[in-house]
Amino acid sequence: MGLSIAIVGSGPSGFYTAEAVLEKWSDCTVDIVEKLPTPYGLIRYGVAPDHAKTKTVAKSYEKLALDPRVRFFGNVEAGKDVSVAELRERYDAVVLATGCSTDKKLGIRGDDKKGVLGCAAFVNWYNGLPAARDLAPPLDTESVVVVGVGNVAIDVARVLVKTPEEMAATDLMEHAARAIHASPIKQVYMAGRRGPLHAQFTNVELREMGHLKDAAAIVDPAQLPETIPDEAKAEFSDRQLRLIQRNIDTLRDFAKAAPGARKKRVHFVFFANPVEILGGERVTGVRFEKTKMEKGRATGTGEFFEIPCGLVIPAIGYYSLPVPGVPWEGGKAINKDGRIEPGLYCVGWIKRGPSGVIGTNKPDGDEAADQIAADTGGAGKGKPGRAGLEALLAARKVRVVSFADWKRIEAAEVARATPPAPRRKFATVAEMLAALDASGSAAAPARAAAQAD
Template sequence: MLHHIAIVGSGPSGLFCADALLRQRPDLKIDVFDRLPTPYGLIRCGVAPDHQGTKAVTRQFDRLFGGGSLRFIGNVTVGTDLPLARVAEHYDAIVLALGAHADRPLGIPGENLPGRYGSMAFVGWYNGHPDFHALDPLLDRSGVAVIGMGNVAVDIVRVLGKTPAEMATSDICSHAAAKISGAPLTDLYMIGRRGPVEASFTSAELAELGRLDRVRPVVNRTDLPDAIPSGLDPADARVKEKNLQILHEFASRSDDKPVRLHFLFHTVPEAVLGNGRVEGLKLKGQDAPLTVGTVISAIGYRTATIGDLPPADERGVIANTDGLVAPGLYVVGWAKRGPSGTIPTNRTEAKSVADRILADFADDTAPAKSGNAALDAWLRQQGLVAIDWAGWKRIEAAEIAAARQGSPREKLILWEDLRRIGATP
């Protein structure tokens, strides 16, 4: 029986799921929907622009789209433009691979002052997400505080701390590169409520901070234990031991560089201070506030509820049992488990959900549904302009052609440009 599957979201979790499905059932017809005119979700708009190796997984997905069984349908928002109930009429299974695109609030006074940004918006700004191209963050003071001790926080301070030469081979957007290179930065702060052992950054990303041309990590040795606690999971223990080793090495440094990166462990922000804009950050138990002109919170994301899509809880998780939300409706990735893990984390989980879908198909005696042809006709009737794979390739070609020397691309950052190039053969 020919089955049709709709995947909502073209980030790594959705595409790993598509890959796992097609490896077992190459006869499947799968449509991947995305509200953006461009595919790859987190890989394109979330992975740091100087981590091109991490982005290389898109080559695998390129081959997947070229196989004939997988279609890209961009510039269509499932839940509003295209109600989920309408999708369910035409597809035998729907997989929600929504990711998490809403910043968690800090919940402290002053967080709405100009100069305070969530990491989703700030990272989206320098990564060319069309929702955030006009953010124009305040970076006109010497100090920037990043609240959080995970890899996203590490990415932000690294991108802020690198020189233009260090960023030359990245795909950071030109408007962001110019703003950052012109910023008078002397002090960056990474602030975490917990200690160095509990911090969630990984060792490779932490070690990178010690190799920056103009940045010196500053760690208070009294914040560092001599060893990690006993009884930890062995894999987790190895990461924490390595992190502690790196932090001890940072604490021993005395090199003189123009930008200092301060690690503030066991530190709780109490209020963002300022008169009309961010001017400081009050920390619990400390009389003198940090003098900063920018505060960026990197404390996690939530899955936003869109139209008639199932709502997410306070953790950003859509209620599910091992990926099953309701008969014929599944969820993968951050919307399934919460915003945690790296891109490869999604591979194993996506395969388990794919296995469940195929097992459910084996037990299903209902006739297969109409699939993409009927839905395409409905989209045209609604006047919705979908960007297909050929449209994405036109966008990609335009970005590559506009790249500055050494950079792989110069991303299109305006909705109108993406839609115009993507929709025009």
Template sequence: MSRVKVAVIGSGPSGFYAVSALLKQCGDPVVDIIERLPTPFGLIRAGVAPDHQTTKNVVRAYSKTAAEAGVSYFGNVSVGKDVSLAELRELYDAVILAVGAPADRKLDIPGIDKPGVYGSAEFVGWYNGHPDYVDLDPDLNTERVVVIGNGNVAIDVARVLVKSPEEMAASDLPGPVADVIHRAPIKDVVVVGRRGPGDAKFTNVELREMRDLDQAVSIVRHEHLPDELPDAVEGRDRRVREKNLQTMEAFAEPGDDQVAGAEKRVLFEFYASPVEVLGEGRVEGVRFERTEVSEGGSVRGTGAYFTILCGLVVTAVGYRTRSFEGVDFDAKSGAILNKDGQVAGNLYAVGWAKRGPSGVIGSSKRDGDEVARMITEAFAREENPEKPGHEGLKRLLQARKVAYVDFGDWQKLDAAEVARAASSEAPREKFLSVAEMLAAIGPKSG
């Protein structure tokens, strides 16, 4: 019996969990990971905050998976440009879309397109050294930044903007980005949510970090904190929310010494919905409507308005996956239309491409297990002609003169980044463009 041949498009967590599941369930598969950039690991490299190096250690496990027999990496290969999705479906027994949700959901309010307003995907991509956003060049010459959103990404943006150079020394914040952030005159970062503190989507680990900043104090309005959570909030969800509220209680009553000694502030503003970005030529402020939350959980405006003046706005209100020709997209969820992970025929989706942007890094493990089971069962019951798979993709890319990067090339690039770290504390200094990456790898031998 021939070996099942699978192409996994995307090398982030959902992609690697799918590969791992295939190795466990499919006997002796041939799995090719196809990545648009030379660098693997998706949001671990370009989405996880640069000061969260412990979280990034998961790439050690992914690297072991990439080294397994039958697994290959094709970096610097763009599906839709270098090879079509239709071609991959002909080359492989199954194709898995593991492309995450890399695009920002856009707020539909007047002024959202003014200079100085950024989506969190592009802003986080910029401070993480993603090649797509290296030229973003945000103007941080402002004393106040508004971050719209009440999830971990909003907190990440706020924390990175107010941490001192010493606090970021052990991060992989790129040098050119660090120069811009640490020179900025930012005094306040205002994190704004439509709902109240009890509904915020922060994980408590991230929220607690905001208590221990060297040069910044976090502040919550005491009147925004609820006396108790609604009875309908139960179980684990209730425990998580209660922990967050306990943490925020300390933010509502910071000590006088904390406030007096702080150079910067992170202000949490709840019950506020953005209605317009203000400014002549570029952003100068955001107009908000005060909100209230009904017993049933719906949010409604109160008719009371206020303005926060600022010179930079970052919206962290969600993401959507990328589109592929011939693949239906669900605008509501921000995901690819699928049924339990199957998109159509031999095409599958995992992770945020399947579910929309929700959950933590490990949430995609189950998706990988389910899709690997479906592929195994389909391959066992169907009389499939022998597919060219790996060798067919290599021939196609070579014929089109695509300079693809294998995992050994990535390891060479990885070593070069580590070697050029600015200090012994820093884990690496990233190359910020594809051209720089390919130059660091050098010509392929043979």
């Protein structure tokens, strides 16, 4: 008898797991349980709206979702609509792929002031995650500090300074475009505790900052090393050293380039450890301690400086919230090589924490498939699987959004976009469901059991 497998979460790690198990067992069934009516996790709500090419990876996930052995249960939240224990009763294997959705806090004095917004919240807001719709970030400021020198920090800085024309062919949310483009923001400071050798940007993302229409990238050449020091050569692999060299070269180009007529600035500030958020109720600036690198660590020098700003966006990492009924520690599910316990597995960011690119999640899917193979021998135990979940959700009157339903939502988003924008995303779940109803779907409460698509 074929295995019945439930995957909770439809981001990259969920789909890579689906791919791995479908390849391993031709007779398995795979049900993907997703709390939103929309699939793809951070591909839709994290990846920057102006990076359409990155999002095309979703096409390969769509192929998997359309495999006859796979069923998408959108708008179903594990821990709310169905518990993990209930899934485990019904499936031979349950794989958690729920990602990391919450911001790490700066943990310094003043970080609870109005005007300090985590990057997860901010990115979700401009990308249209329904829960972030009403964030209303205070953009009524000329100056923003983004804490962090990685790709997410760069995404945030770029979206803040790109012109409406540069964003026209993107799926930036309308409410975000209106607010950002009406804001007086002129200066964005990206500040990192460590130096340029330890910055986490990929070179393509960094170089992009040199090609913005109305914003110049500003770098202090004194913060760039002449050559990579021997100490760093011991710390990094050859591949990392090549990337570091490319980044240093790019930063040097920025340092040399004249801003010209561009009115906005993105400043790269290294060796700057934020120690206090300044202001009264609302942020007025950030106080930093200058650092120096010692044995790969940033240590304080006792010298301080301040950057005035009205908005601070820490982009220092994400962590995941516990899924009820799952052992949790340090923002991750407690697991050994992806196995939480026999029958329950985890992949992607809830397994490893928030690191790596989309493709980094792929080996997790392979590993989960191997663990399932080791625990089950590849044979199902005759659990009810899909029929059991459908019956439970129908009894609870959960409105399940199938993959075909999602395609109707997507078609409506594409249809209402103003070219050259590829789509105009719905901002709330209610809008998505209304679009579905308007599209003539047979969707109705308690129709989960009747889903044939």
